[in-house]
Amino acid sequence: MNGADDIPSRESFAADAEAWLERNATRRPPRAELEWGVGSDGVSVFRNTSPEAEAALVEEAVAWQRTKFDAGYGAIGWPAEFGGAGLPRSYEAAFRALERGFVLPHAPEIIGISLEIEAPTILELGSQEQKERWLRPLRRMDVICCQLFSEPGAGSDLGAISLRADREGDGWVLNGQKVWTSGAQFADLGWVIARTDPQADRTKALTAFVVPMDTPGVTVRPLRQMSGGTNFNEVFFDDVHVADEDRVGPVGAGWSAMMTTLGFERASSEGSGGGPNFVGRLLMTAKHFGRLDDPLVRQAIANVHARNRMRSWTAQRAAAGARAAGGVPGPEGSAVKLAMTGFLREVSEAATMLLGPSLAVDTGEWGTFAWSELVCGFPGTRIGGGTDEIQKNTIAERVLGLPREPKAARS
Structure with missing residues (x-):
């Protein structure tokens, strides 16, 4: 860590960084005014890309991260x-x-997962040897790490994880399945939570591992979403041998490790949902169909605008608090995620109101059927990183101090 005397002023740092960006990237032109029929009409939440196109996106994002890292801008706060x-x-x-x-x-999802979720988790929980082995390659993206939590039979109930890790000699043998794993086909490592004690309470039954994805017995199979993309995968573990040195934290501490990871995941939602200029596109669509004077349409678009501002302010406030507090992000990330999904719900409802049947039938008209990718993909944002219901429980219990639900009601 630099000493206080070695730290440049914020102004000096920003000036040097901006000059470096000028030399290594192109200034973004002013946002052009939206015009019906001009440019791309894509507004998807999850990309509908071919495997080859997805691989190219990952390669480009990795190259940029390495360029930043080698110049001193790839791990600024590390x-x-x-x-x-x-x-x-x-x-x-x-x-x-x-x-x-x-x-x-x-940057496809796996880039942010590896950089902003898994690497900070290992920094927080890993042994000194594990940090020395993995962190620099992760931050430079010489290796990529995916997140293996969800399972077909567990859903959002992470306490029901059933992938087994059984002791064998000086290591472990993993058997089971994970699902909805973003970018697993590009990952070198997997952050895996497995059940090591079938009888213990969930807070003591699970253990965390970092598993090389080329280990014999690991099989990755892409899943095609209803929006068309294939960035999700199911991952199978068949007698996968893992060294004990790849276990992160004590045996039975996997629940706590998951909560740490999810804290970073929710914090990484800062800025999520901004995407395309949804308000502008909705206004353009309403104008094209002659519905700008419809009070219901005007109210729907106003709701989108209000939700977007709230989302942005919530994310900025949470990020400022996290920077001030340091350490593992707290439950404020749940508020950020709820604000993001609430915003996308308003966008989806407004588009549906405006387009009606044009949303369901591809007539080839620009700016109509393209919205179906957002409407079909939006429900997935309410699930990833913990469902909206889980976020509400987190806020209720950890922020408002409300009592937990009675155990009989938590079946």
Whole structure:
């Protein structure tokens, strides 16, 4: 970590960073005014890309992260011993704000999962040897790590995880299945939670592992979503041998490890849902169909605008609090995720009201059927990272201090 005397002023850091971005990227042009029939009409939540196109996106994003890392901007708030710059987290936020002014490669979900969720989890929970082995490669993206929590029979009830890890000699043997794993086909490592004690309470029954994805017995199979994309996967573990040195934390501490990971996952929702200019696109669509004077349409678009502002303010407030507090993000991430899903719900409902049958039938007309990808994909945002209901429970219990539900009602 840099000493206080080694830390540049925020202004000096920002000036150097902006000059570096000018040399290595292209300034983003001013957002053009939306015009019906001009440009792409894509507004999907989950991309509908071919496997080849998805792989190309990952390759471009990895190359950009390596360029940043080698220049000292790929791990700004991280300890120097793990390849970071050792600067305050506020400097990282300043760099990201500058980055938004430049045209950068699109980062598929696995990039953020590896960089912003799994790497911080290992920094928080890993042994010194594990940190030295994994963190620098993760931050430079020499390796990519996916997240293996959800299972076909568990859904959002992570306490029901059934993938088994049984002791064998000086290691473990894993058997079971995970599902809805973003980017598993591109991952070198997997952050896996497995059941190591079938009888214990969920808070003591699970254990965390980092598993190389090329280990014999690991099989990745892409899943096609109803929106068309294949970025989700199911992953099978058939007699997968894992060394005990790849276990993260004590045996039975997997529940706590999951909560740490989910804290980082919810915090990473900052800015999520911004995406395309949804308000502008809805206004353009209403104008094209002659419905700008319809009071129901006007109210629906106003609701989208209000939700978007609330989402942005909530994310900014949560991010500022997290930077000030440091450590593992708290339950404020649940509020950010609820704000994001509430915003996308309003967008979906407004588009459905405007387009009616044009949303369900592809007539080839620009700006109509394309919205179906958002409407079909939106429900998935209410599930990923914990359902909306789980987020509400988290806020109720950990923020408002309300009592937990009676056990009889939590079946």
